[in-house]
Amino acid sequence: GAVVSQHPSRVICKSGTSVKIECRSLDFQATTMFWYRQFPKQSLMLMATSNEGSKATYEQGVEKDKFLINHASLTLSTLTVTSAHPEDSSFYICSARDLGVDSYSPLHFGNGTRLTVT
Amino acid sequence: GQNIDQPTEMTATEGAIVQINCTYQTSGFNGLFWYQQHAGEAPTFLSYNVLDGLEEKGRFSSFLSRSKGYSYLLLKELQMKDSASYLCAVLDSNYQLIWGAGTKLIIKP
Numbered sequence: 001g002a003v004v005s006q007h008p009s010r011v012i013c014k015s016g017t018s019v020k021i022e023c024r025s026l027d028f029q030a031t032t033m034f035w036y037r038q039f040p041k042q043s044l045m046l047m048a049t050s051n052e053g054s055k056a057t058y059e060q061g062v063e064k065d066k067f068l069i070n071h072a073s074l075t076l077s078t079l080t081v082t083s084a085h086p087e088d089s090s091f092y093i094c095s096a097r098d099l100g101v102d103s104y105s106p107l108h109f110g111n112g113t114r115l116t117v118t
Numbered sequence: 119g120q121n122i123d124q125p126t127e128m129t130a131t132e133g134a135i136v137q138i139n140c141t142y143q144t145s146g147f148n149g150l151f152w153y154q155q156h157a158g159e160a161p162t163f164l165s166y167n168v169l170d171g172l173e174e175k176g177r178f179s180s181f182l183s184r185s186k187g188y189s190y191l192l193l194k195e196l197q198m199k200d201s202a203s204y205l206c207a208v209l210d211s212n213y214q215l216i217w218g219a220g221t222k223l224i225i226k227p
Contacts, residue, residue, distance in 0.1 A: 041222075042219065043219040043220050044161070046214075046215075046217075107215065108163070112158075112160045
């Protein structure tokens with residue numbers, strides 16, 4: 001089945017530094033990938049929709065200059081948390097749909113990245 | 119606005135049956151998904167319903183009534199490993215996924 005690989009799985013960084021998270025679709029192509037954030041005991045919150053070859057679409061309230069998204073190829077999207085602060089500590093998850101299937105296909109999720117900013 | 123409601127938490131006994139309900143009000147409807155999410159992990163796909171009725175897949179079944187804006191996930195022969203959060207999500211008219219807050223299912227021996 002479709003596999004989405006996300007790295008790193010855990011990262012601890014100091015306040016003010018930047019962190020890059022990679023999301024790769026391993027056996028399918030994805031023009032669109034989705035980035036979610038999840039705080040403890042809360043549901044998934046869509047941050048942005050990453051489009052291959054174009055600018056990402058950010059949800060209301062998400063700072064595009066802080067959460068930089070690059071979708072350079074059909075199999076790779078990256079999320080960079082710039083100048084991270086402790087309140088950015090969260091579980092970040094990427095997901096994608098298989099291009100070869102229609103819009104009704106399920107999202108395939110990466111394993112998530114636990115970010116802790118000290 | 120768009121809204122998906124599901125219970126916050128449920129408790130069931132190992133070997134028993136549990137039904138997790140989900141009601142929705144969305145801008146259009148292109149299907150409803152159920153995902154399972156263990157603590158600290160990403161969600162995994164369980165089922166997809168777009169037509170009314172029951173879809174059975176092993177120990178898990180999912181039901182949909184579009185006229186009532188209602189779905190349920192039925193888990194039979196519960197196992198301890200079924201302890202997880204179960205997320206209901208609706209694909210709206212723009213093919214955007216609208217997520218419920220999730221139901222935390224606790225299985226007791």
